[in-house]
Amino acid sequence: MASAANKARVVVDKAFRIAEVDKRIYGSFIEHLGRAVYGGIYDPSHPETDSLGFREDVKQLVQELGVPIIRYPGGNFVSGYNWEDGVGPRESRPRRLELAWRTIEPNEVGTNEFMAWAKEIGSEVMMAVNLGTRGVDAARNLLEYCNHPSGSYWSDLRRSHGYDQPHKVKTWCLGNEMDGPWQIGQKTPQEYGRLAYETGKAMKLVDPDIELVSCGSSSTGMPTFPEWEAITLDHTYDVADFVSLHQYYGNRDGDSANFLARTMDMDHFIRTVISTCDYVKAKKRSKKTMYLSFDEWNVWYHSNDADTKIDPWTVGPPQLEDVYNFEDALLVGGMLITFLKHADRVKMACLAQLVNVIAPIMTETGGRSWKQTIFYPYLHASRYGRGVSLQPIVDSPKYDAQDYTDVPYLETAVVYNEEEEELTIFALNRHLEEALDVECDVRGFEGYQIAEHIVLENDDLKAVNTAAEENVKPHSRGSAALKDGFVSTRLSKASWNVIRLKKA
Incomplete structure (x- = not known):
């Protein structure tokens, strides 16, 4: 009682209307990390795969969730990724040392394969560009490859690879977590702001209809938060449409009451970023409102110790495979509620990640798939949380x-x-x-x-x-x-x- x-x-x-809910707050994330791709969505060894090697059972689970947008290909991975390695005939693609997670990237899955998979499951793609080891040129070329119809070098190269129609990728991330010392090609806020602005400017010359996400702080715990947002947005405000937020929570000390209260921190994070965006708006005398893309969020702590035991330089090792419990599902539900309470400014969000890596869906390579506990609040919000908040x-x-x-x-x-x-x-x-x-x-x-x-x-x-x-x-x-x-x-x-x- x-x-x-x-x-x-x-x-x-x-x-009492807050705003129309943008369905993209129920997005997710696939990075070339652990078994998210190799052994997750893609597994030619599985008895039920399509012509490209993607698992049919995983597709069905993703479709059940109704995921409207998926961020790809990273994450930390993208800061060392040469996108050209992942297009063209598979047999001629190079195997690379992947430095972010110290694995081998075989490049069996690349831009075109992922676009085909996303189209089949009914999801848009949020594509990230490498602003760690690369910059303006690689980003504009990738955009031309993906979105330009034909008649140019990169668009005709895509057509020669068997994809006549452009992919029409609308949403693009200008790098990933560039404030982090773990990032390949970490930048100061001034360095990132200048590079992101020039990259975004060139990309919008190629395709003026795209949306751009400026890289925000990696978490509220970063020593430069929220100064990072204030400095970088001073550069990118006119070219970007969103600023990113990333946050993960854990319960290492077993204090469940405190753990379930973590949404208070998330709410404060969102309000602080909104305030910073509006400060830059006022400073610039701008009429444009900057929206938020919370494109990495989840519970993440169960697997951290296990990951240190992974042998380096293997393909698709089991990294970041959190086994979620019931209280994790409760917090995920609370985090989804927090997004709905800020539907006026949070317009995109990506549960990180989708399969095997801190994910609602788990698989055995070549075997079974199943739903983790966090699958259900995510499913309920995606299915029933569409309309006006x-x-x-x-x-x-x-x-x-x-x-x-x-x-x-x-x-x-x-x-x-x-x-x-x-x-x-x-x-x-x-x-x-x-x-x-x-x-x-x-x-x-x-x-x-x-x-x-x-x-x-x-x-x-x-x-x-x-x-x-x-x-x-x-x-x-x-x-x-x-x-x-x-x-x-x-x-x-x-x-x-x-x-x-x-x-x-």
């Missing part, structure tokens, strides 16, 4: 954690799909010991009925899914009921909830 103090109230109204008025009991104060037990976001006449309430109960009674005022949605109350719950916060057994999976036996314009429900302790209302 919930205690008398463990009750929350929510008010939802159509007029509404600002709920929330009165929730709170708690203090090690790093955060006044953490609401109830974390919630609401999406209204006017076309489908659906209202979806995403609700995370952070309380580890007690259920939470919630009353939600939805009187503005006359004629609506409860369609479903999906619940992800488990008594064991450390429960995991494996190829043999799915211990963490949702059910639709939630208690939500609607009477006289009020939804009432009891959210189980430590649970992820999706309450769907539809007009009768």
